[in-house]
Structure formats: C-alpha cells, structure tokens
Amino acid sequence: xxxxxxxxxxxxxxxxxxxxxxxxxxxxxxxxxxxxxxxxxxxxxxxxxxxxxxxxxxxxxxxxxxxxxxxxxxxxxxxxxxxxxxxxxxxxxxxxxxxxxxxxxxxxxxxxxxxxxxxxxxxx
Amino acid sequence: xxxxxxxxxxxxxxxxxxxxxxxxxxxxxxxxxxxxxxxxxxxxxxxxxxxxxxxxxxxxxxxxxxxxxxxxxxxxxxxxxxxxxxxxxxxxxxxxxxxxxxxxxxxxxxxxxxxxxxxxxxxxxxxxxxx
Numbered sequence: 001x002x003x004x005x006x007x008x009x010x011x012x013x014x015x016x017x018x019x020x021x022x023x024x025x026x027x028x029x030x031x032x033x034x035x036x037x038x039x040x041x042x043x044x045x046x047x048x049x050x051x052x053x054x055x056x057x058x059x060x061x062x063x064x065x066x067x068x069x070x071x072x073x074x075x076x077x078x079x080x081x082x083x084x085x086x087x088x089x090x091x092x093x094x095x096x097x098x099x100x101x102x103x104x105x106x107x108x109x110x111x112x113x114x115x116x117x118x119x120x121x122x123x124x
Numbered sequence: 125x126x127x128x129x130x131x132x133x134x135x136x137x138x139x140x141x142x143x144x145x146x147x148x149x150x151x152x153x154x155x156x157x158x159x160x161x162x163x164x165x166x167x168x169x170x171x172x173x174x175x176x177x178x179x180x181x182x183x184x185x186x187x188x189x190x191x192x193x194x195x196x197x198x199x200x201x202x203x204x205x206x207x208x209x210x211x212x213x214x215x216x217x218x219x220x221x222x223x224x225x226x227x228x229x230x231x232x233x234x235x236x237x238x239x240x241x242x243x244x245x246x247x248x249x250x251x252x253x254x255x
C-alpha cells in the first residue's frame with residue numbers, strides 16, 4: 001500500500017521557518033535526510049519532494065477559450081504543501097509511525113516540532 | 125524545471141460528483157487517462173497520483189516519546205488534495221498551459237469544469253541553501 005505523507009503550513013508558518021537560525025535549519029535538514037536514508041534502506045521509500053515557497057504559487061484556471069488564467073491570490077488561511085513523502089508500507093500503522101518520525105523533526109534549539117503530518121493512501 | 129500541479133478540490137464529507145450521471149464520471153476518467161497519455165508522449169510527465177477520499181485522511185503528530193498520535197480532525201475549511209501531476213517543462217508558462225488543460229476537464233453534462241489548479245515549482249528536496 002502506498003501512502004502520501006504531507007507537510008503543510010500557512011504562509012505565517014513558512015515565514016516563521018525563514019527566521020530560524022541557520023544551524024537549526026541544518027539540523028532539521030540532516031534529520032529529514034536520515035529519515036530518507038532509513039526508508040531507502042527498508043525498501044519503503046518511493047518519492048519525496050519539497051516545493052517552492054508559497055509566494056511562488058499560482059492558481060490556474062482555463063478561460064473560455066481554454067487559455068490559462070493565472071492568479072496568485074490565496075486566502076490567508078490557505079495551507080500550502082511544503083513537501084511530501086510517498087512510502088510503500090505493509091499497513092497504515094507503519095505509515096503513521098513514519099509520519100510521527102517526520103513530525104518529531106527538530107525545530108529551533110533542537111526541540112521536536114511535533115508538527116501535524118497528513119497521511120492518506122495513494123490510489124492510482 | 126519541475127512543477128507540481130495540484131487539484132485541491134476535495135472537502136471532507138462533500139460529494140465531489142454531486143448528482144453526476146455515471147457517464148459523466150466515466151468521461152472525466154477517460155479525459156484524465158488521455159491527459160496522462162499526452163503528457164507521457166511529450167515526455168513531460170514525471171508523476172501523477174490520485175489520493176483516497178478525505179474521510180480516509182489522518183493527521184499524525186509525534187507525542188513526547190515519538191509515538192504517533194493519530195486523529196482525523198481537520199478544520200472545516202480545509203481543502204484536500206484530490207490528486208496531482210508533476211511535469212518537467214521548459215518554462216513556467218508551459219506548466220500553466222498544462223494546468224489550464226487539466227482545469228478544463230469535463231464535468232456535469234460534459235461542460236468544462238474550469239477548476240482551480242495550484243501550480244508550484246518542485247525542488248529536488250528542501251535544502252538549507254533554498255532557505
């Protein structure tokens with residue numbers, strides 16, 4: 001079973017991250033890299049990506065002629081996907097375990113963030 | 125450049141196809157299959173996935189021992205990711221063109237839905253340098 005583990009945040013959350021000291025960012029990044037390596041070793045890793053900053057996000061709709069209408073305005077409450085993992089696991093519980101490890105990633109001063117991670121099965 | 129095209133179109137407890145006849149749902153599925161084929165043919169498709177309905181979604185946090193705390197409580201306003209494409213394209217404009225084609229997928233009675241598609245560049249992974 002494939003599961004998608006999604007890290008989301010509002011624009012405020014992204015701005016908070018931008019204010020982290022560089023060494024805390026390095027520590028967080030090394031932690032995530034360690035998770036990726038462990039998942040690769042266990043054969044559960046499928047994919048991971050981080051996305052560009054929300055200020056780069058566009059919302060696109062087709063106009064009457066089918067040409068793109070591009071807009072960059074989102075509601076303040078909008079949660080943006082910061083990054084995701086796709087894992088191939090034997091049970092949903094295992095996906096939740098991996099999500100908990102990501103959730104516990106170190107934040108400022110190395111304290112676990114315990115941030116929420118959305119977990120949902122991938123269908124296709 | 126890689127871009128992620130996201131359909132954030134699902135809401136918890138809301139039927140995504142309210143009152144749609146079976147044939148309209150079939151037409152949408154055919155459109156999506158064909159859409160992926162075209163992107164494969166141009167060499168632009170990197171990945172495409174669809175996700176389970178929002179009622180299957182869990183929100184997971186680590187507790188102080190690192191164990192998962194699992195709940196399914198999301199704010200009512202939350203938009204759920206229904207599916208996405210990752211495309212490899214030469215320009216942002218090409219990503220917007222592809223997004224517009226997905227946006228115009230057929231809906232009720234075959235009319236274009238013109239649904240919103242969020243488009244954002246994909247970084248290979250979050251690096252400290254990308255800060």
